[in-house]
Amino acid sequence: MAPTAECDVLVIGGGVAGLSVALTAAPRTVCVLDAAARPGGASAWAQGGVAAALGAADDPAQHAADTVVAGNFHNDREAVDRLTAGAPAAVAWLQALGVAFDRGPQGELMLGREAAHGHARIVHARGDSTGAVIMGALARAAAQATHVRLLAGRCAIALAQDAQGRIVGAWSWNGEAIELWRARAVVLATGGYAALYARTTNPATSDGSGAAIALAAGARLRDLEFVQFHPTALAVADCVESLPLLTEALRGAGAMLRDDQGQPFMADVHPRAELAPRDVVARAVAARQLGGHAVYLDARMAVGSAFPERFPTVFQACMRAGIDPRVSLVPVSPAAHYCMGGVRVDAAARTTLDGLFAVGEVAGTGVHGANRLASNSLLEGLVFGRTLGTALSDDLPVAGGAPAPCPRVYRPLDAGTRRALGERLWNGAGLLRDEAGLARVAADLARWLEAWPAAASGRDHLALAQAIVSAMRARPDSLGAHWRTDYPHAA
Ligand SMILES: Cc1cc2nc3c(=O)[nH]c(=O)nc-3n(C[C@H](O)[C@H](O)[C@H](O)COP(=O)(O)OP(=O)(O)OC[C@H]3O[C@@H](n4cnc5c(N)ncnc54)[C@H](O)[C@@H]3O)c2cc1C
Numbered sequence: 175m176a177p178t179a180e181c182d183v184l185v186i187g188g189g190v191a192g193l194s195v196a197l198t199a200a201p202r203t204v205c206v207l208d209a210a211a212r213p214g215g216a217s218a219w220a221q222g223g224v225a226a227a228l229g230a231a232d233d234p235a236q237h238a239a240d241t242v243v244a245g246n247f248h249n250d251r252e253a254v255d256r257l258t259a260g261a262p263a264a265v266a267w268l269q270a271l272g273v274a275f276d277r278g279p280q281g282e283l284m285l286g287r288e289a290a291h292g293h294a295r296i297v298h299a300r301g302d303s304t305g306a307v308i309m310g311a312l313a314r315a316a317a318q319a320t321h322v323r324l325l326a327g328r329c330a331i332a333l334a335q336d337a338q339g340r341i342v343g344a345w346s347w348n349g350e351a352i353e354l355w356r357a358r359a360v361v362l363a364t365g366g367y368a369a370l371y372a373r374t375t376n377p378a379t380s381d382g383s384g385a386a387i388a389l390a391a392g393a394r395l396r397d398l399e400f401v402q403f404h405p406t407a408l409a410v411a412d413c414v415e416s417l418p419l420l421t422e423a424l425r426g427a428g429a430m431l432r433d434d435q436g437q438p439f440m441a442d443v444h445p446r447a448e449l450a451p452r453d454v455v456a457r458a459v460a461a462r463q464l465g466g467h468a469v470y471l472d473a474r475m476a477v478g479s480a481f482p483e484r485f486p487t488v489f490q491a492c493m494r495a496g497i498d499p500r501v502s503l504v505p506v507s508p509a510a511h512y513c514m515g516g517v518r519v520d521a522a523a524r525t526t527l528d529g530l531f532a533v534g535e536v537a538g539t540g541v542h543g544a545n546r547l548a549s550n551s552l553l554e555g556l557v558f559g560r561t562l563g564t565a566l567s568d569d570l571p572v573a574g575g576a577p578a579p580c581p582r583v584y585r586p587l588d589a590g591t592r593r594a595l596g597e598r599l600w601n602g603a604g605l606l607r608d609e610a611g612l613a614r615v616a617a618d619l620a621r622w623l624e625a626w627p628a629a630a631s632g633r634d635h636l637a638l639a640q641a642i643v644s645a646m647r648a649r650p651d652s653l654g655a656h657w658r659t660d661y662p663h664a665a
Contacts, residue, residue, distance in 0.1 A: 175352075175354050175579070175580070177343065177356040178353040178355060179205055179323075179355055179356075180355075180356040180357065181202075181203040181204060181323070181355070181356075182203045182204065182357060182359065182566070182570055183195070183196075183199050183202050183203070183204045183357055183358070183360075183361060183566050184205050184207065184355050184356075184359070184361065185205070185206045185207070186207050186208075186330045186344055186360070186361065186362050186363060186364055186384060187206075187207075187208060187215065187362065187363035187364040187365060188206045188207075188208040188210075188214065188215075188316075188324060188363075189213065189214060189217035189309070189363060189534060190308060190309065190312065190534065190552050190556060190559070191217075191363040191534025191535070191536075191537075191555030191559045192206055192208075192361070192363030192533075192559070193309075193312040193313065193315075193316050193559075194312070194533075194559025194560050194563060195361050195363060195533060195559045195560075195562050195563040195566070196316055196319070196322045196563065197315055197319060197322070197563065198560045198564050198567065199321070199563040199566045199567045200319065200567060201321055201567065202566055202567055202570065203321055203323075204321055204323070205325060205357070206316065206322060206323065206324050207325050207329075207330055207344070207346055207355065208325065208326050209329035209330070209364075209379055209383070210326065210327070210377075211327050212326065213313070213326055214305075214313070215364075215379050215380060216305075216365050216366070216376050216377060216380050216535065217309050217365075217552065217555065218306050218309040219305050219306075219375075219376075219377065219419070220305025220308070220551075220552050221302040221303070221304060221421040221423070222288055222296055222298065222302070222304065222548060223286060223298035223299070223304045223549050223552070224261070224264070224265060224268075224296065224297050224298075224308075224549055224552045224553050224556070225237065225291065225295050225296055225548070225550050225553055226261035226295055226297060226553065227261060227262065227293070227295055228262055228265065228295060229293050229295055231293065232293040234258040234259045234261065234262075235258075236292055236293060237258040237261065237291075237295060238251075238254045238255055238258040239292070240290060240291050240292050241254050241257070241258060241547045242254055242543065243290065244290045244451065244542075244546065244547035244548075245514075245542050245544055245546070245547070245654065246543055246544040246545060247543065248400075248540075248543035248544040248653060248654060249540060249542065249543030250539060250541060250543075252521065253521065253539045253540055253541040254541055256521070256558075256561075257553060257557050257558070260556075260557035260560075260561070261557065264553060264557050265297055267556070267560065268311065268556070271312065271314075271315050272311045272314070272315075273307055273311045274299060274307070275297045275298065275299050276297075276298055276299060276300070276301070283297055284297075284298070285297065286423060286426070287426055288422055288548040288549055289422055289425070289446070289449045289452060289548060290451055290452075290547055290548065291547065291548070291549075296423075296548075296549045301484055301486050301487070302421050302423065302484075302485045302486065302487045302488060303487055304552075305552065308552065327348060327349060328346040328347070328348050328353065329346055329383070330344045330346045330364070330383065330387060331345055331352070331387065331580075331584055331631040332344065332345045332387055332391070332580055332582045333345075333360065333388065333391040333530065334354060334356070334578075334580070335391060335577060336574040336575035336576060336577055338528075338574070338575065339528070340527070340528040340529045341391065341527050341529035342356060342357070342529060342573075343355050343356040343577060344360055344387075345582065347631075352580055354577065358570040358571050358572070359529060359570055359571050360529055360530050360531070361523075361530075361531045361566075362384040362388060362525075362530065362531070362532040362536050362537070363384070363532070363534045363555075364379075364383050364534075365379065365380045365384070365534060365535045365536060366512060366513035366535035366536065367380065367381060367382025367385060367642070368380050368401065368510040368511055368512060369381045369416065369510075370382055370510075370595065370596060370635070370638075370642075371401075371509070371510035371596055371599050371600050371604065372593070372596035372600040373407065373417060373507060373508070373509040373510060373596075374407075374416050374417065374509050374510040374511070375404050375407050375416060375417055375419040375509045375511045376416055376511070380535075381635060382513075382635060382638045382639075383635075384516075384517065384532065384536040385516055385517055385638055386634035386635050386637065388517045388525065388530065388532070388536075389634065389637060389638055389641060390581070390582075390634045391530075392526075392527060393517055393518070393525045393526050393527045393530065394518040394526040395515065395516065395518060395538060396516070396518040396540070397514055397515030397516070397538050397540065397544075397645070398513075398516075398646075399642070399645040399646040399648070399649050399656045400514035400515050400542075400544050400545065400653075400654060400656050401512070401514070402452060402453065402510075402511050402512040402513075402514065402545060402546055402655045403452075403453065403456040403460075403508045403509065403510055403604070403605045403655070404419060404452065404509055404512075405431075405452060405455040405456040405459045405508050406420040406422070406425070406431075406506040406508075407420065407507055407508065407509035407511075408491055408492065408495060408497075408504065408505070408506065409468075409506055409507035410495045417507065418491035418492075418495075419488075419509075420471055420488055420506060421485065421487075422452070422548055424471065424473050424476070424477065425448040425449060425455075425471075427476050427484070428473075428475070428477075429471050429473035429477060430448055430471070430472045430476070431448060431455070431459065431469060431470070431471060431472075431506070432469070432471075432472050432503065433462055433467045433468070433469060433470075434467045434469075434470070439462065443455075444458075451545070452545070452548065453545055453654065453655045453657065456605055457605060457606065457657060459507070459508050460605050463507065464606075468505055469505070469507070470503035470504060470505055470506060471499075471504045471506050472503050473499055473504070474499075474501060474502075477500075478500050479500055510600075510604070512535065512546050512551060514538075514542040514544065514546055515538045515645070516532065516535065516536045516538040517532040517536055517537055517538055518538045519532050519538060519539055522562070522565060523537065523539075523561070523562040528574075529574055531562055531566075533554075533555065533558045534551075534554065534555040534558070535554075539554070539558065541554060543654065544653045544654025544655060544656060545654035582629055582630070582631040582634075583629050583630060583631065585627070585630035585631055585632055587635055588632075591622065595622075595635070595636070598614075598618055598619075599615065599639060599642075599643075602614050602643075605657065606657055606659050607646055607657065607659065608659045608660040609647065609650070609658075609660055610660075612643055612647045613647070615639075615643050616643050616644070619636055619640045619643065620640070622636055623636050623637065623640065646658075
């Protein structure tokens with residue numbers, strides 16, 4: 175099949191990571207494919223902000239130390255140092271692209287503080303609309319850049335491989351037909367797989383597509399057992415695809431968790447109460463729910479009438495659900511939020527397949543260890559994305575041979591299977607997991623895979639789910655976000 179287009183660099187995914195690569199890869203020609211009609215993925219939904227050691231008493235070494243403590247010392251230290259050292263320049267780059275971070279009365283950058291950060295170091299824009307503001311600026315810059323072509327509504331369904339197994343492009347579905355895109359370098363920037371779970375804070379596009387097609391092509395994945403669950407998603411019954419997030423900054427501002435008797439409970443669980451590490455808070459909420467109690471966030475005193483101004487995104491989400499958070503308790507639930515693992519990459523963002531790179535949440539860099547420090551993931555997309563784009567602008571991989579025919583037909587998971595998969599993962603491979611539950615999910619997945627047509631694209635998501643469950647079974651202990659109720663003592 176003749177390629178629809180040839181370019182130097184093919185970026186799959188137009189979130190913060192993908193556009194950071196694209197913008198810095200000039201003068202290379204870059205095509206950015208995105209499955210969504212309006213790219214931006216989870217990046218556009220980010221609320222808290224971007225972590226960077228910008229305060230007078232702060233420095234990248236302290237940011238790195240906090241990152242490693244949050245990651246339960248399971249982090250790749252070298253990656254952490256690169257991430258935190260690159261943070262101030264990444265923020266400056268965004269400012270140069272026109273991002274107006276919120277400022278205080280003297281014109282100084284306002285630095286927010288989030289759980290497990292030793293300093294106030296979170297820059298944010300328009301309150302809790304940081305992701306939307308950043309993506310607006312990146313998308314505008316990409317639209318103006320003559321070396322970048324943004325191609326929305328194109329879902330990558332397979333990587334194109336030559337006879338030697340080198341990645342030479344990708345196959346995508348444009349709603350009517352399969353297209354082939356050829357490139358010297360292919361960059362996965364498709365985001366995470368939290369939306370495979372029935373309860374998630376992520377958009378539907380965070381369904382692990384990038385990891386799934388990389389796995390199908392033979393790439394190695396890593397750390398899939400480490401999935402972060404956010405403790406406070408808005409628990410609304412009619413949210414089919416994703417639950418609106420109630421940012422941690424609310425608890426930072428003093429909002430409290432209460433059970434259905436109106437009692438606060440976090441002080442009994444952890445010395446830092448509401449500001450305990452995210453996974454501790456999430457498990458405490460889940461434990462209350464398992465005991466048959468609803469859990470609420472109470473921001474009436476802490477935020478009250480300032481809600482619309484300080485947390486406009488959360489305020490609108492609550493009001494849409496018929497809850498006025500200025501005067502009412504807000505029902506909450508944990509939800510799958512962020513994936514620490516992904517496609518294994520080295521320090522140069524190279525995967526184990528020649529010609530294939532990965533950045534952002536799809537990448538398994540080891541930088542987050544067993545648990546991500548809040549506001550380090552937009553940063554990861556920016557820092558590692560810019561590093562990769564700059565490297566590709568200097569040096570492209572050698573050209574590969576002709577691609578083998580497309581190994582897939584477009585047949586994604588139907589709504590029923592996707593819902594069943596989400597429920598199985600939520601119940602058996604979720605926040606609290608044990609061998610018996612994981613084994614049941616694994617058996618279901620094996621049955622579904624056997625029945626699934628070999629060439630249908632949806633099987634790659636089932637195979638990814640199988641790899642996630644296998645990783646959870648292969649770590650019989652509790653570490654960071656990986657909490658096994660049959661091995662409850664953290665290693
Ligand atoms: C509600 C919410 C709030 C958050 N708040 C923060 C925060 O304050 N600070 C922070 O650091 N992090 C935050 N995060 C996490 C952070 O937003 C993500 O980790 C980060 O944005 C991921 O960026 P990315 O570019 O890797 O992926 P994404 O931004 O998800 O972009 C991936 C893109 O790939 C496209 N895509 C997916 N599959 C395919 C395919 N098969 N073919 C083509 N295109 C495809 C998608 O459409 C999407 O546009 C938050 C996440 C959520 C959900």
